[in-house]
Amino acid sequence: MKWGMVIDLKRCVGCYGCQLSCKAEHGTPRGIFFARVLKQEEGQYPTVSQTFLPVLCNHCEDPPCVEACPTGASFVWEDDGTVDIDHELCVGCRTCMLACPYSNRYFNDNDQAYYGDQGATPYEEARTSQHQEGVVMKCNFCRDRRQAGKEPACVANCPTVARHFGDLDDPKSNVSRLIKERAGFTLHPEKGTKPNVYYLPA
Amino acid sequence: MGEIPELEHGLEPRLDTDEDRSAVLWYSAGRRAADDAASSTNSQNIAAPEIAVDVLLFGLLSAVTTESPVSLSLAGTATPMDVVAALEDRFGAEPFAQIKDPGVGILPCCRLFVDGEPFEDVDAPISPDGKSATVEMIILKGFEGG
Amino acid sequence: MNEIKPPRIVETAPEGDEWIPSTCNLCYGTCSILVHKVDGVAVKIEGNPKSTVGKGRLCGKGVSGLMTHYDPNRIRRPMRRTNPEKGIGIDPGWEEISWDEALNEIAGRLKKIRADDPRKLSIQRTTTVYTMGLPWGAFAPGFGTTNVSEGGGGLHCGNSAHQISGLLHASWGVLPDFQYCNYALYFGASKGHAAGHNSNSNMAQAADARERGMKMVVVDPMCNFAAAKATEWVPIRVGTDAALALAMCNVLVNELGTLDIPYLKAKTNGPYLIGPEGTYVRDGETNEPLVWDSKAGAAKPHNVADSEDMALAGEFEVNGVKCQPSFVLLKEHLKKYSPEYAEEITTVPAENIRRISAEFAKEARIGSTIVIDGVTLPYRPAAAIAFRGLQGHRNATFNFFAVLLLNQLVGAADVVGSCLGFNPAFDGIPETGRMGYKPKASVDGLMAVGTWMAYDPPYPHPEPRKPEEMGLQDLFIMGMTSPFFNSEQGEELWEKFDMPYRPEMLINYGANIMMSIANKDLIAESLKKLDFIASFDLFLNETSDFVDIILPDRGYLGCYNTRPNTPYIFSHPAGMGDWSWAIQQPVVEPEGEERIFADVLIDLAERADFLADINTAFNAVLDLRGEHRLQGDRKYSYEEICDADLKNNFGPERGLEYFKKEGVVTWPKTPEEVYWRPFTDARVPIYLEWMPALGEKIQAISGPAGLDIPMEYYSALVDYLPCQSFECNHDDFDFYTFYYRDTLHTNSFTMENAWLDEAAQLDPYSYNIAMNTASGKQRGLEDGDVIQLETEKGRQVKGRVHLTEAIHPEGLGIAALCGHWAKGMPVAEGKGVFYNELLELDWENVNPVNLTLDLCSKVKVTRVEESR
């Protein structure tokens, strides 16, 4: 099987629910958002359009980051196609970050706590402090949640139900159907990375 | 001036028919209300002996007097308006000006309870069975915005 | 394949691992939540899928609540100032004290004031947790003060939106019926796209509508949120919406003639006969307004004639008086709003005005019906809506009314697909029938709301009187909030009106009025004058500089509230679907000595000897009956009161314990509740007959005091009237500023939330001033430059400019209430733009009908620093 995500740009309203629910789920350190929302405007006044473009790791089928990783820390789970990082092996060289054409990898060199000298909050103790420092981090399609039988946090929480998650290998899955019916596309196909995150046109 | 083409709709705003199918739906509630009004009979007030009414004043009204309860003797048909009138006789009209209104009688911000039950009709007798009653009054105000 | 199910409460959780149901309150949307706790620490907030409020999903603010809860800058203990000097930025020298000491001091002062004149106590509350207001609703009347205000007389309050929505839709606001609407015409209002009442649930409904193919035309100076998702963005000059809406009404009435005549006859005061004085011609016997019965060829009272026979056109003579149906007057009045005239005012091309009007009229499908759940209902899948933005102008009431008039003309009001008030009719809790309400015919056959958020409903209104309320709303009786409540400008007005007392003490609940009203210096002056201020807060903010005793609040994750979503006219999804009744309960222990504010209020009532009064007020506010009534001067915990409230409404089995476990109960709505309009005989006004007389009554009181009422605002027929800012004609002052709500922020509160702040810093708009690219280039500005905005009167504010194509060339858009300077909110400090700094706070800049503050200003722009 191959996990994939479909984000419906017609439904998305740029509410940042995904960006922040991902942070809440993983307690990522300051400066790190595995999921982000970009705003793009096109055209000229008064014929202008605004697009809200949520982005995250594309879990590419041909991931340049994995290829670039010198230690083998970045890898693809064979059973589900997701791209992950083994933090035991990551030496923090950041080669993968340069290789990712989407800038969806982050280096955890920050002070882990949001409030600096005021110390970690109980929440940060429980969540953020669990992240290893000096390594590269990124979206793992919410591996823990999937193992608990739940959808990824950003998908389950999206207020407009713009995000869908399922098996791209199964032609009958919700994601395969949506991609086919609504002409789903990926970002920067010219890079040849074959993303597993698709978008439906606005 | 003054001539609007009655029921002429200009463009073609209809769903799939020329018949104005919603008109009867708009008219029906008014017709029902008119029927109800026609069939309801006027209730009459029967003269009743005087009753004892204990009035408890709370909040801003509690400043009116230290007496608690205020004991009044009123006609058996006494309404909340009569209670307020009796209070005015006793303590002056001024403190009660804030709950009275020439249009609606007693303003909705003044809540009344008769024997522990909320009482809304300011023109209805507080004690239809002619027994004594306890009236509680409080002004609810200042809750606004958002 | 591995199907993944939506999250749910795990029934058999490991020890120390629990999901507790409660309610979000990062904004007043009050979405139902589940809080995940592991070993006593809250580690995640998710939506509660059992509830229809949020449907298990939360906005960006909602999922970030734990950062607010665990913020180390939270106040954890009561504190007292040691520095007697009060002023902006002057350190009060806080010293921690015990609760006992704090409460004794406050209660001592309360007792004195209560014996003297209880109105000398004023209460301010924040709108952010507006829905937590019940304990205040009992405390204030129990104490005996009528002076309670929401701390957002300015930017936060939809004063006119509420009032006019109440008048025409019996609700706090309006929405398109997302499930069936095919054509939604937004005048500003981000409904379903960013913030506001029920914002999160609306987002899913609006997305469904978009996917279904609903056309959305958004009139807005800026193309963000709703306009970004629209089929068509109609840029408009700031503050001129009424001119556009009235031109559209004119096209409908005088050019196209596409009107729902039966609706106008049966559901509006359009047939009421108006005499030469502009007032109703009344029946000699019953005093009811008369209509012309075409069938009988005679005048009859409105409640006697059959609506079908009522004339909407013609000129008549009744008892020797010449009269016409009010609709005729409206029709004539609208003629001056030609699309060409409107183009000049609004910059929207006349041909577009005609086209959009025709589209709206066509999509309304006048005359059609549809069957929903077996009930035949009028079908009007077009809606014109607005909210806070367009009414943030001096012409507030008319701006809002003009938009809603569009719906009235085509009968698109509270029927399938149309403009809906949110939940104006509710049949009551199924098992007990309790709490039901519905709009009904009242004075002159016009509609009175079924329920309201305040004690003064929009119609019928009381007679104006010489003001004795700090906000002057006993004179300006249409006002829901007042910017004069806590401002030096108020003092000036109180003097004029010879107010018999002055406020001496303020209890503040979370409001930061130094930032949320306007002109902070006037607010500061009024705060300095008070003898004593006690304030429940989460953080030491700008207003804290004036506070004497600070009380730590437990915040939304530590309080009880039995009614976060009711009355349903405030923040519950509209349209078909379910009713949900959720509660709020403490899910985390306090980190310090924070207490539940409701219990503190009851404590104060005990210490100041008014327990019996607060109990009676609770009985009244909660409508407690029988055994559930609070007795005499017994002291109850708020938990007990919540239990009584729930049992009183849901029966003995479903008290607080039940709700603490279940979190929410849900049951289906009926079509008669959602689409209630055909089932009421109440009418709504398209002609505001009573307004001129009201204006005169107010003038009779205010004129002698030296305050003249501009009567054009009290006209029976709505008009476009320009803002003060339009009178500034100096060459360099060439931008109109406007404020809008950001999707990431609530009022002035969430900038301290470290996650929301971080996301806002990354957003191109949240903390910047949006300016049209061409306008910026013309003035030599580059994206990222720091610019200064200055009004004619010299009020200034600085901020970073973001050049964008997505804004009207004359508009400057500023989001939220940022620009904090308090040291107690270090995350928020210095972020974004303090919009309010530009605003005047005086009589010339409020709507003379209901005191809505004008939020636009005309400014000169200068560069102060080049972009980094």
Ligand code: SF4
């Ligand atoms: S949560 Fe959904 S609607 Fe909100 S920004 Fe993300 S994808 Fe868009």
Ligand code: SF4
């Ligand atoms: S799938 Fe999980 S980790 Fe990836 S962006 Fe969404 S919430 Fe974050």
Ligand code: SF4
């Ligand atoms: S809309 Fe308001 S109540 Fe709902 S999740 Fe967002 S902040 Fe919370």
